[in-house]
Amino acid sequence: MSDIKKKVNIDDKLFLNTYIADTASHLIIKDEGVCANCVEKNCTKFCPAGVYQYKDYKIVVGFEGCLECGACRIACPHDNIDWNYPRGGFGVQFRLA
């Protein structure tokens, strides 16, 4: 198979990244009650890094693995995510291979 036809494995790509995690999240759920009543739960579907998990009737935000792509900010139909970049010196470092 030629290189151009090779499938990209997202897990392999994510494995190359390194992360410097802050102690506080840069992704804040504005109102947990809105999430509890949110039918779509788009944040659990669109995030390429699986940062949002719905557990025990709450959205859990694993901000440490965020790729800073901004998709969740756009995908939340209730504008319920206070989205910021991590503080300087923190966040993802991409490695291309």
Ligand code: SF4
């Ligand atoms: S899509 Fe928005 S409102 Fe719905 S669960 Fe996710 S963060 Fe909460």
Ligand code: SF4
């Ligand atoms: S910015 Fe991208 S990677 Fe980070 S939580 Fe939102 S969708 Fe996931």
